[in-house]
Amino acid sequence: MPAASPQFVVSQDAKRAHSATTVLVQFQVRTESREAFAKLMQSVKLNLPQVPGCLEASVFISEGQPLRYVLVEQWESAARHAAHVRALQDSGEWRAIEQHLDGAPTVEYLLEQ
Template structure:
């Protein structure tokens, strides 16, 4: 099974953009310890200080989904969503 990449873009509420940037940096540091996570890259958008993109590499889609299931069950995902201006946009991608 080939590794999978998850590319997810978040747009924070303007009043919370700097706090959300800190949260994203914490995710960048901690997520690689999750089972099946191979690495994380974090990007800020040069044209929008409220927009952030994570590029996550996972051993498999199953590993990523298990991580999301744990985040939803723990309430961590709801806490993150409360800081967003709109729903995140996420895609599974394979490197070509």
């Protein structure tokens, strides 16, 4: 039985935040999608900084868990990130990402001090 479709959820607090923020997104990738997801993440790393409000994007792979990816995004504000996530979902681009995942990604917002 296939896993339930992952959803990318932006917290209500993050939607209200207007200060600079770092977003950590952890993905657990399906074994059969490892190569395709690696290519997708390289594209994200190059293209995400072109999105209005995104300052930087870095991609990491867990040393001990090669199917666990961490995307670190720097945004002008959590509100800008939330708008980007809505655009991904509205355009259908999120479905191209979620097809490679084994569950929903975890998202953590870190506010700059």
